[in-house]
Amino acid sequence: MAARRESRRLFTLLGPATLFLGVFFLGPLLVMIVYSFLAPGLYGGVVWEFYHWNYGRILGWADGEWEDFDPVYVQIFLRSARLALTNVLITLVICYPAALWVSRLSARWQTLVVFLITLPFFVSLVVRLFAWVLILRPSGFMNSALMSLGLINEPIDIIFTETAVLIGLAYVLLPFMFLPIYASVEKLDHSLLEASADLGAGPLKTFLRVTLPLTLPGIAAGSVLVFIPSLGNFIVPDLLGGAKVLMIGNLVEQQFLSARNWPFGAALSVMIMSVMFVLILVYIRRIGRKGVEA
Amino acid sequence: MSEGDSVPEAPIAAIADAVKRFVTPEGGTVAALDGVTLEISKREFVTLLGPSGCGKTTLLRAISGFENLDEGEVRIGGEVMTDVPPHQRPVNTVFQNYALFPHLSVEGNVAYGLEVTGVPKRERVVRVGEALEMVGLSGYEKRRPDQLSGGQRQRVALSRAIVNRPSLLLLDEPLSALDRNLRQSMQLELKTLQHDLGICFLFVTHDQEEALTMSDRVVVLNQGRIEQSGTPEALYHRPSTRFVAAFIGDGSLFYGTIQGPSNDPHLQTEDGLRFRLAPGAPVGERTTLLLRPEHLELVPKDSGDGKGAIDARLEQSIFLGASRQLVCKLANGATVTAAPAGLGEKESDLVDGQAIQLAYRLDRPYLIPEPAHGG
Numbered sequence: 254m255a256a257r258r259e260s261r262r263l264f265t266l267l268g269p270a271t272l273f274l275g276v277f278f279l280g281p282l283l284v285m286i287v288y289s290f291l292a293p294g295l296y297g298g299v300v301w302e303f304y305h306w307n308y309g310r311i312l313g314w315a316d317g318e319w320e321d322f323d324p325v326y327v328q329i330f331l332r333s334a335r336l337a338l339t340n341v342l343i344t345l346v347i348c349y350p351a352a353l354w355v356s357r358l359s360a361r362w363q364t365l366v367v368f369l370i371t372l373p374f375f376v377s378l379v380v381r382l383f384a385w386v387l388i389l390r391p392s393g394f395m396n397s398a399l400m401s402l403g404l405i406n407e408p409i410d411i412i413f414t415e416t417a418v419l420i421g422l423a424y425v426l427l428p429f430m431f432l433p434i435y436a437s438v439e440k441l442d443h444s445l446l447e448a449s450a451d452l453g454a455g456p457l458k459t460f461l462r463v464t465l466p467l468t469l470p471g472i473a474a475g476s477v478l479v480f481i482p483s484l485g486n487f488i489v490p491d492l493l494g495g496a497k498v499l500m501i502g503n504l505v506e507q508q509f510l511s512a513r514n515w516p517f518g519a520a521l522s523v524m525i526m527s528v529m530f531v532l533i534l535v536y537i538r539r540i541g542r543k544g545v546e547a
Numbered sequence: 548m549s550e551g552d553s554v555p556e557a558p559i560a561a562i563a564d565a566v567k568r569f570v571t572p573e574g575g576t577v578a579a580l581d582g583v584t585l586e587i588s589k590r591e592f593v594t595l596l597g598p599s600g601c602g603k604t605t606l607l608r609a610i611s612g613f614e615n616l617d618e619g620e621v622r623i624g625g626e627v628m629t630d631v632p633p634h635q636r637p638v639n640t641v642f643q644n645y646a647l648f649p650h651l652s653v654e655g656n657v658a659y660g661l662e663v664t665g666v667p668k669r670e671r672v673v674r675v676g677e678a679l680e681m682v683g684l685s686g687y688e689k690r691r692p693d694q695l696s697g698g699q700r701q702r703v704a705l706s707r708a709i710v711n712r713p714s715l716l717l718l719d720e721p722l723s724a725l726d727r728n729l730r731q732s733m734q735l736e737l738k739t740l741q742h743d744l745g746i747c748f749l750f751v752t753h754d755q756e757e758a759l760t761m762s763d764r765v766v767v768l769n770q771g772r773i774e775q776s777g778t779p780e781a782l783y784h785r786p787s788t789r790f791v792a793a794f795i796g797d798g799s800l801f802y803g804t805i806q807g808p809s810n811d812p813h814l815q816t817e818d819g820l821r822f823r824l825a826p827g828a829p830v831g832e833r834t835t836l837l838l839r840p841e842h843l844e845l846v847p848k849d850s851g852d853g854k855g856a857i858d859a860r861l862e863q864s865i866f867l868g869a870s871r872q873l874v875c876k877l878a879n880g881a882t883v884t885a886a887p888a889g890l891g892e893k894e895s896d897l898v899d900g901q902a903i904q905l906a907y908r909l910d911r912p913y914l915i916p917e918p919a920h921g922g
Contacts, residue, residue: 447613448646450633452660452711459634462663466650 282526289519297513307520326504330524333501336415337483340422341476344430347423348475352435353464367435370428382421382492389417389493413495421489426482430475437471438464473540481529501525557625558586559715559747560610560638564619567605567771579605580616581771587715587749592741594750594758597768598794603751606768607717610749612636624714639708640717644724645700647692653679653703654688660711678710681740698729705737709744716741718750722757734760755795759783767791785913789835792915798839799883800915805830814914818879823855825909835915838907840872843885846906854906859883861901873897875905
């Protein structure tokens with residue numbers, strides 16, 4: 254009886270959320286997967302017949318009769334992965350020491366810093382990225398500042414390069430690395446660090462043997478949270494990479510909006526999503542549960 | 548307890564004139580340590596006893612290196628420790644909350660100190676095995692701290708500290724989180740362990756019973772100063788300050804002036820009580836009399852010849868099994884507790900509210916030689 258009432262309550266509570274996610278999240282996902290196996294219509298749209306050449310174009314079994322295999326897609330994919338991974342490293346290197354530092358501030362300052370870190374979310378991403386264009390372009394703030402200081406004679410050509418894209422990605426995703434790391438650093442028991450010192454470990458050994466392993470769940474969560482949006486990002490490479498830096502996200506965008514090849518765009522999306530799905534699965538299996546225990 | 552007395556040895560640790568001030572949230576300063584000087588010798592079990600905020604934990608942390616002293620110095624093994632960071636000091640600590648590494652197994656926790664100081668693996672394994680056996684945790688090597696009970700965690704913390712063979716082991720209220728029964732058995736175990744290891748234990752507690760049970764020497768701290776340092780017996784029977792007398796054991800304190808002929812003096816309190824004292828008490832001095840429950844016996848009216856007699860009214864008679872406690876009110880309203888030795892039938896016949904007479908042997912109460920302002 255009680256169990257039945259319990260399960261009914263659970264159903265009532267979870268029902269709306271499940272319904273919402275089912276309709277508006279799983280639904281489109283299914284549409285995407287189905288479309289990726291359909292043929293492109295001549296003037297956009299889809300033709301309802303099974304068509305595996307979308308994947309053939311990407312992965313290499315297209316025979317050249319219907320669609321051409323082009324290794325460029327895998328290359329773009331790998332480049333995106335490389336950029337995303339680099340971005341994970343950049344944000345990690347910036348955020349880990351910062352989080353350690355913030356966790357040692359007084360409670361009032363900690364609240365303020367965390368608020369400041371979430372502050373950029375109040376402004377539209379596109380607006381913020383245009384600000385970066387103004388900063389990075391040859392006649393922008395960065396170059397005029399450096400030149401007026403006499404540090405450089407010629408403007409640095411940084412906009413529309415991979416570096417600019419990395420700066421943008423790091424800027425956009427920094428909070429997603431900072432917050433999980435901060436959460437795990439902040440709950441680190443200070444007496445464990447004292448115990449380590451007491452047992453003869455210097456600061457470096459204490460960091461490597463106590464601080465790092467105990468904050469690993471935060472690092473992992475931050476890495477996943479930064480890697481996934483980096484991989485699929487198309488606004489940052491669009492605005493800061495110009496025509497030179499194409500990421501997989503731009504490719505998808507082009508297929509849907511310019512090339513009007515929905516099935517192929519869907520196939521590319523499914524490729525990205527499978528990689529992310531595997532990553533999240535690994536995370537949950539390996540670290541997610543440990544993080545919950547700790 | 549007296550085995551170390553005959554051979555004077557250099558102290559393992561010496562704290563000289565230690566002063567440590569903290570800034571209070573209100574902006575003032577408070578001295579957690581206010582000129583503490585203390586020496587700890589080899590094989591000694593010393594307990595720092597005092598109410599919370601008395602500076603005992605600060606003193607411990609000054610020795611382990613987690614607090615820097617404002618004045619004074621700490622020496623361990625004869626060397627000044629002022630500029631030596633915690634990880635290079637030859638002491639280990641058992642922390643109040645154990646501070647076990649949650650990501651390491653029992654074995655990993657115990658081996659930690661040996662690993663970071665570069666002890667070879669083969670020796671490590673042997674020593675970890677020994678240390679775990681000593682605390683009765685053999686077979687628990689692979690468990691994680693969260694799979695252990697409170698008492699077991701306590702033992703892991705203990706074995707993690709002793710495996711490094713420190714010359715001085717610091718214990719910061721290690722038993723406070725355990726339940727009463729476990730605490731009592733751990734007290735005995737700690738004492739045995741200290742004896743077997745032959746190293747110094749410096750134990751911090753606010754529990755006087757714990758301090759009396761285990762220690763060779765108890766150091767009573769109050770407001771950053773040492774009130775008294777001595778054997779548990781000395782502290783109990785001959786407290787040098789009113790604070791120590793009130794903090795350790797039960798008892799009643801009476802403040803007054805010694806009057807009368809020197810062959811039969813008495814203590815006269817301001818509210819009119821008279822306590823007969825043994826001949827030779829310093830007549831004319833203001834002093835405090837300590838009466839412990841076991842000093843007092845129940846006597847028939849007007850029969851306390853050659854003893855000190857007190858008229859009292861019985862408030863409550865409490866049966867404790869092996870003994871009986873008589874809670875009595877005196878003429879001035881003060882409460883005294885008597886715990887007469889032996890179980891006379893006469894005590895069980897008493898009625899609450901009855902007028903009774905208590906008596907004490909003149910040599911039993913203790914006069915606290917504290918300056919008049921004390922208290």
